[in-house]
Amino acid sequence: xxxxxxxxxxxxxxxxxxxxxxxxxxxxxxxxxxxxxxxxxxxxxxxxxxxxxxxxxxxxxxxxxxxxxxxxxxxxxxxxxxxxxxxxxxxxxxxxxxxxxxxxxxxxxxx
Numbered sequence: 163x164x165x166x167x168x169x170x171x172x173x174x175x176x177x178x179x180x181x182x183x184x185x186x187x188x189x190x191x192x193x194x195x196x197x198x199x200x201x202x203x204x205x206x207x208x209x210x211x212x213x214x215x216x217x218x219x220x221x222x223x224x225x226x227x228x229x230x231x232x233x234x235x236x237x238x239x240x241x242x243x244x245x246x247x248x249x250x251x252x253x254x255x256x257x258x259x260x261x262x263x264x265x266x267x268x269x270x271x272x273x
Contacts, residue, residue, distance in 0.1 A: 175200045177250045185232035195228050206256045209243040218242075 178200035186192035205212040210221035221242055226233040236245045247254040 171204050171255065174252055174255070175204055177252065178203050178246060181246065181250050182229065182232070185229040187228060187230055191228040203243055203246060204255055208241065209246075 179196050182196035182199060183192045186196055199209075199213075202212045203209060208218075210218050213221065213224070215221050215224065218241070222233065225236075225242060236242070240248070243254050243256070247257070
């Protein structure tokens, strides 16, 4: 089953930016990192891959550095993109066409 979002990508990007900015640890993270991360979150791969990290561990370190409270609140069994989009009550564009929704970490699309 696939669900197509009716929300334009620019609105999704804005919602992600605003969400991340609430947890930014400094002005640079709020104004630069949040914007970049939101744009990258619209891409089709895992967030860590699209950001150029070699592993989810690197992604976790990055998020702890820039968004420590958000990183502390994220459940261990949820991937970052899924956590961010679930937190804004949306489905990430990559998840709409995912072929592994059954095995996804608490996938909202298949709920």
